[in-house]
Amino acid sequence: MDQNPPNTMKFKWFFLTLCLFLSTCAEPYEQALRKSGPGNKNMEVYNFDYWNLQNKSFAGAKLYSASFVGADLRHANFSKADLRQTDFRRATLYKADFSRSNVHRSFLFEAKLTGAIFDYANFRGANFANFNLRETSFQHAKLEDANFRGA
Numbered sequence: 001m002d003q004n005p006p007n008t009m010k011f012k013w014f015f016l017t018l019c020l021f022l023s024t025c026a027e028p029y030e031q032a033l034r035k036s037g038p039g040n041k042n043m044e045v046y047n048f049d050y051w052n053l054q055n056k057s058f059a060g061a062k063l064y065s066a067s068f069v070g071a072d073l074r075h076a077n078f079s080k081a082d083l084r085q086t087d088f089r090r091a092t093l094y095k096a097d098f099s100r101s102n103v104h105r106s107f108l109f110e111a112k113l114t115g116a117i118f119d120y121a122n123f124r125g126a127n128f129a130n131f132n133l134r135e136t137s138f139q140h141a142k143l144e145d146a147n148f149r150g151a
Contacts, residue, residue, distance in 0.1 A: 078103075
């Protein structure tokens with residue numbers, strides 16, 4: 001009775017793989033946002049390395065120790081997010097909004113942060129080494145022990 005179930009299954013796997021590869025499906029991204037943060041003993045470490053997440057909202061998200069290495073996060077919204085120990089190395093964060101977020105001890109080495117907004121954010125101990133701070137706003141941000149070498 002089932003006609004071509006193997007082909008249907010292959011199509012579903014192909015479509016899922018294609019969506020994840022192109023980063024155009026919102027489902028994996030939204031599932032990560034629904035997960036709880038550091039209080040969750042079974043917390044997964046979210047890996048968004050090299051994803052295209054332009055204009056996505058991570059506002060209020062708990063993404064402790066997440067990885068966004070090389071990700072395209074232009075115009076992304078991280079306001080009020082828990083991003084402690086998150087890895088943003090070589091990420092494109094042009095005009096991303098980190099206002100009132102907690103980015104304590106995060107890695108921003110070689111990140112492209114032109115025009116980013118860090119107002120009222122907690123960047124204590126963050127590593128800002130070797131990136132361009134042009135048009136970037138740090139109004140009232142906490143920057144104790146942050147590394148700005150080569151910036």
